[in-house]
Amino acid sequence: METVVHTYRTVQLAMESSLPAVHFLHGSHGAYHTAMLVAADLLRREQPVVIIDAANTTDPFFMATLFKSADLEPEALLRRGYISRCYTFYQVDVTVTEGLAEFMRSVGSSTLMVFGLLDLIDDDQVxxxxxxxxxxxxxxxxxxxxxxxxxxxxxxxxxxxxxxEREHYFTAYKGLADVIYRIDTDYRRTPAKRGRHGTTDRHSHTTDRQRTGAVGKLPPRAAQRTTGALR
Incomplete structure (x- = not known):
């Protein structure tokens, strides 16, 4: 059973009022915007958030704008936000399954967000x-x-x-969750430009199977617009 939601606050309150669980948010493209609003609110309250972004959709400048509107320093986002961008399914595998629990303990975070994982299985090289x-x-x-x-x-x-033939994995992915929400609001945000995910991309699948995933802390610095992954 899934719950239809209209605002990020519904998702946030449901996550905070429940016992620790796996929540799944899907629906319109507003799903990512909704998740970023939840993340920004947690960061404003000094709660570290770990984000694994397989959709290249995390927008720290949007969250920094929210911080400024609340008279908070955007640098606080950099001190408490931990973002790892993944470009292949194998990179997500390593990042999620190798050392993530230890990393979250080390930074004192009890909130994990995973964006766009299903996008990366639409690849005939996997x-x-x-x-x-x-x-x-x-x-x-x-x-x-x-x-x-x-x-x-x-x-x-x-x-x-x-x-x-891979559409059925959407149902399998939903099966990972304890609670499911469907957002019906489309904020019409323009997503960040995506890269390619096949073996012709600079991220080789063969290498990805061996590489060590890393969820890295964003170093404190003045917020500025750049291209490519955050480092």
Whole structure:
């Protein structure tokens, strides 16, 4: 069963009032905007947030604007926000399943957000067997994080799979969640420019299977608009 929501506050209150759980937010493209509003509110209240962004949609400048409107220093976002951008399904696998629980403990965070993971399975260079194995490992990790007191928010915008035979993974992904929300508000925000995800991209799948994922802290610095991933 899923709940239809209209504002970010509904999602935020539901996450904070419930026991630690895995929440899944999907629907319109406003899903990412909604999640960023939840993250900004937590950061304003000095609660560290870890974001794994597989959709290249995290907008720190938008959140910094919210900070300024509340008479808070945007640098506070950099001190408490931890963002890792992933460009292939294998990168997400390593980032989620290898050392994430330890990292979250080290930064004192009990909130994890994962953006756009399903987008990366629409790739014929990722075998079906790998998808099933990775989703199973992620389920184990999310269950462990929940037991450790973490509230996880999985976020997905509308999907248009080129590989139609993979559409059923949307149902499998929803199965990772304890609570499901569907947002029906479209904020019509322009998403960040996405990169390619196939093996012709500079992020090689073969390398990704071996590399160590990293959720890194954004170093304190003056907020400025740049291109590419945050470092």
């Amino acid at each position: 075998p079906e067997g790998d998808i099933r194995d990775i989703l199973e490992r992620m389920h184990t990790t999310f269950t462990h994080l929940r037991s450790a007191g973490t509230r996880t928010l999985l976020v997905s915008a509308p999907l248009r799979f080129q590989l139609k």
